[in-house]
Amino acid sequence: MKDGNIRYLFLRRLLPLVIAVIVFFSLYHMVGNFMQIRRLESEVEQLQQELEEAEEKQQELELEVERLDDPEYIERIARRRLGLVRPGEELFLPYEVEEEDERGN
Numbered sequence: 001m002k003d004g005n006i007r008y009l010f011l012r013r014l015l016p017l018v019i020a021v022i023v024f025f026s027l028y029h030m031v032g033n034f035m036q037i038r039r040l041e042s043e044v045e046q047l048q049q050e051l052e053e054a055e056e057k058q059q060e061l062e063l064e065v066e067r068l069d070d071p072e073y074i075e076r077i078a079r080r081r082l083g084l085v086r087p088g089e090e091l092f093l094p095y096e097v098e099e100e101d102e103r104g105n
Contacts, residue, residue, distance in 0.1 A: 067073045078084040085091045 083091060083093075
């Protein structure tokens with residue numbers, strides 16, 4: 001009869017406890033994996049956005065490189081950014097007069 005009591009004890013007391021522990025650890029790992037998946041998905045989205053921005057910047061730079069082969073574009077840059085003029089031309093720079101405040105300063 002002892003064998004029957006051990007089987008009864010196992011089936012009624014220990015088996016539900018073992019099943020509960022297994023379910024608990026399974027759920028714990030599932031939640032951890034779910035959170036890791038969400039974090040990785042967020043990271044992937046951020047990296048995709050950075051990639052798109054880098055591709056746009058690359059296209060802008062490629063266009064700028066193509067423009068640098070155009071002598072007219074180079075001249076515009078030299079005039080606008082560097083203030084260069086052709087021989088015989090005169091450069092006029094705008095001059096702003098500072099207004100005096102009410103006290104005469």
